[in-house]
Amino acid sequence: MTTRTPQDVIGFWTEELSPDDWYRQDDALDDRIRDGFFDTWQVAHDLYRTWGATARGTLALLILTDQMSRNMMRGQARAFSTDGLARAATKAALVRGFDLAIDDPVRQFFYLPLEHSETMQDQDRAVRLILMRMDAPETLLHARAHRHIIRTFGRFPFRNAVLGRTSTSAEQAFLDGGAYGAVLRELRAEG
Template structure:
């Protein structure tokens, strides 16, 4: 397996990651307000303490490549993407390590989109999380990846349970805002200071406004 965990330990830890990150479980009749509340908790720092307490060593292992074998199943790959793409943003918030795993998370997401894992997951909130690395990872072809992300989010919004569709439609708009930022600057300027990058005058003007798409509340 490429790690010292047993198969049963893998399954248990995959389940723990998914149960933690998706408290709504698999119920399609979740209340939209509750669903939006859970997304705010996930995306805006509410989970930071619990991630550090429960998943710090696991996130370190994932960052070192020790969980790559999780990608053998669709749900395992989703859990791996959470560990690579989401947990570091909480565990190492405010440091370059928060984004250091983006390239590997992107590779996992693209592989899972191409081999059918994304389709197999089915649930809207699983699929949204699976594709987030397309917008997060800087580098070549970023705009093309965001275009793919927008198309995928449109598809998710169309198929989501009717009460949740306005929430998922808002994420299509959010991805469009991210696209405009990357089209303008070729990168995420809010990372510049932490990564030691010099901001251009245009980026400084953008940063001064403080209206960052990645901080937008999941809403309908």
């Protein structure tokens, strides 16, 4: 088992990848992330105290538990299994102002665990933080889209199948009608 360092995580995410890669679905990239970081992800709970003591350490922990997990376990319930840890790390970091020590666009990774939450309070907080602490209209648009979905359904319907949840008829209509992409188009049209 090889445990990587915070700098390994940040360096890979911000230097080897481009912002276009961060949200791209690509099997080869998912394999690369899994091969390089799965062992570290498996011990993420043990790293919380040490990595969470600094802004850059927390950033690495958030990338590992909220972003890389989605790549490494795409299509599996385990992709969301460290979301709670990521939210706890985010909330602790915000109290300490760690997010403000990290420049845009990487700062968004402090807010994404809130954006990935299925609670309205976290959604509202994510939108507010991005609005106040970043100059990133596209990032804000995505935060608003996530919040819209939670406001409408109380959960992310596109997770239902992998989490073994039954979709309501309204959720199925949402999924059949373009899902997240349709929400983005609607919000862009509103301005």
